[in-house]
Amino acid sequence: MSGRLIRAAVIAIAGIALATLPFWVGNAYYINIASQILFWAVFALSLNILVGYAGLVSLGHAGLFGIAGYTAGLLLEGGHGHLTAIFAALAAVLATSVIFAILSLRSTGIGFLMITLALGQILWGIAYRWATLTNGDNGVVVRSRPAPFGIVLTSPTSFYYATLIVFLLVVVSIAMFVRSPFGASVRGTRDQPRRMTALGYHVWLIRFIAFLLSGLWAGVAGILFVYYNQFISPQVVALQTSAEVLLMVISGGTATLLGPIAGAAIVVIMKNVVSAYIERWNLVLGIIFVAIISFMPEGLVPGSVRLSKMGWRLFRDRYSSAVLSNVAEPPP
Amino acid sequence: MNLWLTLAVNSVALGGLLFLLSAGFSLIFGLMRIPNLMHGSFFMLGAYFGVTFLAKGTNFWVAALASGAAMAIIGGLVERFLLRRLAGQELPQVLLTLGLSFIVSDICLMIWTGDPIQPSTPSSLQGAVQAFGIYFPIYRLVIVAVAVAVAVALWLMIDWTRLGAMIRAGVDDGPIARVIGIKVSQLFTLIFCLGAALAAFAGVMGSPILSVYPGLDIDMLPLALLVVILGGTGSLLGAFVGSFVIGFLYNFGQAMFPDLAYVILFLPMLLVLVLRPQGLFGRVVS
């Protein structure tokens, strides 16, 4: 069985499952959970651009997520239309990403981490203290959801489909980015920055653009978030949120497309669904992370692939016959 | 009371406490390059152990040392069985330590419940110094003395003992150190134990001031990060100086610029990082 065939089959099945989800998942509550998984997955995918592909670990990504959400929320509360709010939010997150990038790309590794952490905290402090603008910890209420092409998105099902479309667009665009020459150069700056410079690539500029793209997609997730909850408050911009999305990326598996999605699913399901059945869900979530790291340090998705390949190989070796032994092993 | 003098004295006092908190983190991060995001958990768990020992009537210093010893064991187990196989892989280390911190914080909530606990200051150290128009608790000054003692002890160990030399060799060039017979892995376990023990000791020492409550780990970890980053990773002197700098920034900043209370610690750190990414005393790491 060729890997590509398996992958295509899995994607097709997943696609059908996602498209028909409201019909088989049961309750409206679970449709809402699915919407949450989708936009958290977008957020995690955006962070993965930096963490997985550019090799830059950021602990301030919630700042970008939040600034898009707040801009959209404040404009909507001020009476502006949805299109204005969305475009302004994207513009705001782009501008903020520029500032973040210029400041944080002065350093890599732990320096980058700390600068992004500081920037995220500063944004949080502003969201909290500048109450005349942001309403402080009382937050901003968003009264209505958009109605593209006349379809109002208030019901869980309609919101889910809108989120699904945005999610698929983001996944496709990130996939295109990853497979493009620019995506390759980003990975190059992660693995061999000095060699890249020697080859004539402008490493700083590559990282800068990657940061902007990452910020833009994080902004998309932020807009979905504020429309979903119809409320935003400074907690969204806090360090915990940045840490949570980083955990989603690492646990799912960096530098893969499916990894952050899986990570987002784990955290959202544990926090919202499992917490209804297990009181100490926080403990269980911690145990899951430790287990993932112990058995699959590269992340849940790459680890599962590896373990299933091992399992398949063991199975095949044990039952190999003359026919099977003639089949060449496909390159990994 | 004399505001500025009180703030100045408290800056030193807070600096002392911050050094105790971040010394362990500086060791682990500076020498082993592990971003130990469960440092706050060691601090909090150590403080909880401390208050439990104190409730049973042990002497304060004994409780602090016993808590440190207990945390050394726990830290050793974590390093030996979980962290060691992740050597050099920063992201998995982040996930592991964060995951463990979730586990620790939930277990603390289960055992000690959500109510805050604040042990009394040890009776021999109660009371205050009243001089030059200020009234300042003796215990906070004692913490400074303890911090200095710990700093001197660590410096002596690392720079003047054979063990310290072996540790520095293992850090500078692990493979070569192994070639000449230094058991680098065991040394690293030892450092991690020491770092965890220091955090726990600091937790107990700080508990009469900070109290112990769920969320203490999340409140303290950014402070440790700040001190070590500002002072410079890999430098104990940096952690020492950084603690007092943060102490001064905190006290005078909160009093003089209350509107900037949230950013008063992060802005200077940002400035240092942007202008001098290796921190005040750090070495440039290629």
Next chain:
Amino acid sequence: MKVQRRTVLKGMLAASVAVAAPPFLRAQPAPFKIGLLTVKTGPLAQGGIQMEQGILTFLAEKNNTLAGRKIEFISADTGGNPAGAKTKTQELIERDKVNVILGPLAAFELLAITDYVRDNKTPLISIAAAEDVTQRKANPFFIRPSATSAQCCQVMGDYAAKDLKYKRAITISEDFAFGYEQMAGFQRVFEDNGGKVVKKLWPPLVTPDYTPYIAQIGNVDCVFNGFAGSNPVKFMRAYADLGLKYKVPLLAGWTAMDDALLKSLSDEAIGVISASWYSAEADTPSNKRFVEAMQKAYLVLPGGYSAGMYVAGQCVEAAIQMLGDKVDDRTALAEALHKVSLTDTPRGSVRFDKYGNVVGDVFIRRCERKGGQLINTVIKTYPNVSQFWTYDEKEFLAQPVYSRDFPPAKNLEQ
């Protein structure tokens, strides 16, 4: 006592009993579902756990049957953040189809869900103190049996000015909406009665060391603080350590000297005068039962978080009694809850104004040590206190909501 959590098993058991039961028993109405939004993980867990203990104590006392109707109780952990609160509210309403929701704990959680519960016509009974939810943005599905942020502080302003005859005060509280609203209420009444607030200090919610703030206190008759959560413990210790305890008397709001917090405090709390809508020493029959039951089951002295939920349970019982079978109509239930009027609750008599906020007693207490334990002895009771104090309701609402800058502090000194 192991506290019951997930009622899925209970529900399944009930369902299987219903299926197996003989026909004449199956005619019983479906259980009345009460959902609780609380916080069981993270820093806010302190209050959240107490909230759950309070309602469970009430349900245990009534044998899980209120006014003849069987109760099914579902507890949901919001994690202490607005998004979590929204999700759990959706779970309770969409999945579990509860009749009424108790909680949430924090004001920002309440603000995140208030529109949603109104759109989904589900009654909500919370102790979250956000002022406007029962003022300018009143939600007809919401009642609050505890107090608005300022309700007790306005009383303290009166007591400090008239009874204690203080003239100059400093306020200090955390830098967030609950703190702003509390201090504003105190300032308004205190200054309207001849006092002056000469400084307002706002340490951030997470402050490891209060010394920089305490060092700025001096030259006043009293300090009024409104700290919440676990902060009061640290603050009062620092206040005493820095020598202010005997120099400047300390006054407190209800969260700062909550009875449940007394076991974490020690000598530094003795003598602190606080204003609260609940006191474990309140002398009503239901309070005696409540305190005894809490001490037996959980070995704790109850505070406002538990008492608030106990009273909420009593309100639900009264509403079920009022409506009988019609109680399954959630809009009717919301209206009935507004009309509830009780005389025997742990906090004395209780009724609700037309915005859904409680009108009840406010106690002035002094902390003392009796028999080796700290207690808050009631020294004065203000009966029938509303959220508007003695001000005219229309005038009150015509002004902006209490905030950091309103009412403006005209007597600040550098």
